[in-house]
Amino acid sequence: MDVKGGVLSNQSTMIQSEEEDMDLRRGPWTVDEDLALINYIANHGEGRWNSLAHSAGLKRTGKSCRLRWLNYLRPDVRRGNITLEEQLLILELHARWGNRWSKIAQYLPGRTDNEIKNYWRTRVQKHAKQLKCDVNSKQFKDAMRYLWMPRLVERIQAAATTTATTDSSTPSAITRNVTNNNNNNITYNNLNNNNFEVHSGGNMMFSPSIMNNNFGCSQVKQSYTTENSSAGTSSDSFGTYVSPVSDLNHDYYNVLLDSSNNNPNLGYYQQDHQGNFFDCITSPSGLCSQEMDFQAMEPNNQWIQNEDTSNNFWSFENMLQQFNDSM
DNA sequence: AAACCGTCCAACCGCCCAGCC
DNA sequence: CGGCTGGGCGGTTGGACGGTT
DSSP: OOOSSSSSGGGGHHHHHHHHTOOOOOOOOOOHHHHHHHHHHHHHOOOOOOHHHTTTTTSHHHHHHHHHIIISSTTTTSSOOOOOHHHHHHHHHHHHSSSSSSHHHHTTTTOOHHHHHIIIIIIIIHHHHHSSSOTTHHHHHHHIIIIIHHHHHHHHHHHHHHHHHHHHTTTTTTOOEOOOTOOOEEEOOOOOOOOOEEEESEEEEOOOOHHHOOOOGGEEEEEOOOOEEEEOOOOOOSSOOOOOOOOOOOOOEEEOHHHOOOHHTTTTTTEETSSSSEEGGOOTTTTGGGGGGTTTTTOOOOOHOOOOHHHHHHHHHHHHHHHHOOO
């Protein structure tokens, strides 16, 4: 008997019989099928998936061929673990766009929307579930923004520093310049000067100082601008888009996204009379007004010391619990 | 060693939208 | 304008696999 595939749900019996009549295969792809698809696309290009499937001699739906190609067979598909930088990008972009996986995937070259979606569901939603809060709740978003993401950046910094000191021939393990197929540059510069930036239609830039200092909310300053302001750029700035704001002796970091369309509606952000977008979420749920000092709640800095993200998150859970208790 | 459990991820589904006739 | 088709999207499923009991 010809194997029709093992990924068949019970409720699809009728569909299955219909597809068997049409001799359509479902389930996991075989090596021969993969080769047939690859060869056909190499010779004829992609698109018109239904006719492509037929012309290539594949007993598959056009949709199935398209999915197999885009998510697995495409030569530029990146495989392997999601890196720290990618995690950071996913969190940031998801905070901004929600479950727009394909849009988020555009900013992670080589990653598919499916992969990102899987990452979100298996990692992020798991933690939300463990913390007994909704992944879309303000509480969890705050936790991501003020705890998880800064820690990711710290770990990126730490990794870069380690790499820089152990391998002088290589500028940085996380330095790269890539261009996705929409010509949106995504540049991570985490060289010895500890900058980290993402140019992706807009910019996302993290100042070095935040990574090395407290992340108590009262000490976090964020600035946003859509202007090409060189005059306001200090030595701590990272490009023409950002005018860093040094608030007294407070540390700051800069996140600027979507400068391309000058969108002032960047989530929690607000624009002041000078055109700068300031972080009006300084405390979306009163975090900052209480001047919580998360580092003080984290004596062992486990996020940095422990390489495993999921384990790191449990120090986060402890912090969040303290946060909850203080509310 | 076997059963159980949790995680990962490829593949599927239904829905929606744009373009064409 | 309405129907059809192709393509894309987010959500869901279930098999494989590794770790734990």
